[in-house]
Amino acid sequence: MRWNLKSKPNKEKVQALKEVLQVDEIIATLLVQRGIETFEQAKSFFRPTLNDLHDPYLMKDMDKAVSRIETAIANQENILVFGDYDVDGTTAVSLVSSYLKTDYSNVATYIPDRYLEGYGVSFQGIDFAEDNGFTLIIALDCGIKSVDHVAYAKEKGIDFIICDHHRPGAVLPDAVAVLDPKREDCTYPYDELCGCGVGFKLIQALGRNKGQTIEDLVPYLDLVATAIAADIVPMTGENRVLAKFGLEVINSNPRPGIKALVQNVKKKTLTITDVVFIVAPRINAAGRIKHGDYAVQLLTEFDLKQAETFAQEIEENNAERRGLDKQITKEALHQIKENQEETRFTTVVYDENWHKGVIGIVASRLTETYYRPTLVFTKSGDKLAASARSVQDFDVYQALEACSHHLEQFGGHMYAAGMTLKEENYSVFKQAFEDVVKDTINPELLIPEITIDMEIDFSDITPKLVRILKEFEPFGPQNMHPVFMSASVFDTGFAKTLGSEGEHLKLYVKQFETSQEAGIGAIGFGLGKYFPLVQGKKEFQMAYVVDENEWNNQVSLQLNVRAIKENNG
Structure with missing residues (x-):
């Protein structure tokens, strides 16, 4: 693994930010590395508000999309909300359909079958719309390249509104409206939204025309945060605001479907990482093993008992998915070697x-x-x-x-x-x-690379540093969990491997033989192979993130080890 230690940012900028924010040099350095150089930028970073969200009408074609939906409702047309079978698609379909259904009943959902139809807008889906009298399809997280499909629908008298975030092709589909911040002719200020995020901008615009405020739409943010986490989009700008407030909904008052998925998790507060590894795979499992419709059923169900039944089925799908994943990976590795x-x-x-x-x-x-x-x-x-x-x-x-x-x-x-x-x-x-x-x-x-923000000593890891680092959340691309490195680290004699095959590494580490500091617990997932390197109090270098371990309602400091190498390696 290549260790890439970031170069130190401009000293004057770090010093100025340190003084204006009254923080230590480590925090000021991390902020400048993230492009945060002024008090106002830091305020937006640490205290994002829903008022930071952009006007949805700045998105190209938003006025056309809203007008067409309002016309459909006024004329009692049947609206089909269509989306992909992954987390981004199913959350987007759940969001837009449940929003429309709050005051209009002629709305149905359609998720293509992964095996019979494949990804994106399908001719089969358009035929379904025609057979069932739908005259408007709202496509979410797909459709930006569906030129032939949209033309096919138009021949049948079916209009399309496309809400996508993928890169457009040379020609845009001839839809009533194409909402995609990655359109070259779209001047929307933020182009890294996920598909569900674009869907949220649509309901934000629809809501404004109904006199709703952004506060009225907060209950939908658990879906948006889940999609942002699963789709690995940059955790900057609007995504960070939507994810932060969406996480608050997940942790305080999530919809019954999400509540049913997380109620057995033994953690008081879920992070974006928990959403990535706990919520997202289960929602995905429905489309992987059976059908994405099951995920939409779960996410739009408002009776908790029924949601728990759906969640149990999806849990079984996820268990099957894990077994298949393990077996096929084994076969693929064998094929490569053979x-x-x-x-x-x-x-x-x-x-x-x-x-x-x-x-x-x-x-x-x-x-x-x-x-x-x-x-x-x-x-x-x-x-x-x-x-x-x-x-x-x-x-x-x-x-x-x-x-x-x-x-x-x-x-x-x-x-x-x-x-x-x-x-x-x-x-x-x-x-x-x-x-x-x-x-x-x-x-x-x-060659795999680990990017390290800066080198620090264990003595720098104070309760105040840990507290402020938590305020950097939610973490994600372009706002990753800060990675530190320390040299002359040694295990105090408690090192051991964990896991059925000894794949993980558990340590209790100190730095410098002369240090009077108490040791710190550390865990290295997938790093069991480095056990010989840390035995016998040998000194080594360690790259890690400062984390917390929650166990039996007790929270303690823990270093999450990302990489280890010899002290002079």
Whole structure:
């Protein structure tokens, strides 16, 4: 692993911020590293308010979208709320449909079947709309590239409103309104919203016309925060405001569906990380194993007992998903070794029997193992479908675009994408993808990197520092949990491995032999292999985040170890 220690920011800026905020140098440094250099910027960072949210009408086509929905309601038209089967899509559908249903009943939802229809807007979904008398489809978290689908719907007298956050193609669909802050002609001040975030801007605009304030929409923010966490969008600007207030809803008064998912969690307060690892996988499991409709049913159910029944079914789906994920990952690793592909610049594997619902997770697991841009293919009807995952700082979407002539369709982000191709094109595409990545990637990016904010001593970890670091939350891309490093660290003799295969590392650490400081508990998930390096009070360097451990209602300081190396390594 490459250790990348950030360069120290401008001394004068750090000193000025330190004085105006009355904080220590560590906090001032971390803030300047995040682009926060003035009192006003710091105030917005530490004390975000719902008033920081932008006017929804600044988004291109918002006026058209609102007008068309109001017309549909006035004319008693049937509205179909359509969205993808992942967390972002199902939360967005739940949000917009439940909002519309508060005072209008002719609203239904549609989640495409992952296996029969695939990702995004489907012709089957449009046929369903026609057969059931829907004249308006609101597409969420999908649709920005659905030019043919929207044209097909138009022929049938069905209008589209698209609410998406993916990159547009060269031509936009001929919809009534296309809400996507990534449109080149859209001047909306923040373009990193997730699909559910764009859906929230739509209901914010609709609400304003009904005389509602932003406070009236707060109950919907548990859905938005869940989508922001799951979709790994930047935790900056509006996303940070929406996530912060959404987390407050999750922790105080969540909708019954989310309450049912988290009521067995033995933590008083959930963080964004908890949402990523506890709530999101369960919502995702419905679409992976059975159907995304189950997630929408859960998230729009207002009877707690019924929600608990749905949550139990989804819990069973999640258990099945974990088993499949483990088995397919094992098979994929075996395939890579058997074909002697460990030295390639990419990891591309295929088995027609792999479950389509978990190939994205498997791609993430393989990326963790080999740290290469990774594609995992399986059979999907008469074609092959794949999920892509990338390594830090490499744009897998651009790489796919460079060999898209071999693909039937593709879409996604810099770090995650999906695609389909004809089976006969698999081998030639696999080689083309390898060639593109080989020619464009900096070889350094194929070595995992840990970015460290700054070096500190254990004596710097005071209760005040811990308290202020908590106010940096919620953490996410572009506002990551600060990572520190310390040298001359040693375990006091309590080091041990944990887990069925000794994969984790538990330590009780001190710094410097002469230190009178009390030791600090530390946990290193997945770092069991470093046990020999820390035995016998050997000194080592440690990269970590300052965290807290909650156990039996007791909260204690704990260092979450991210990396270990020899003291002079």
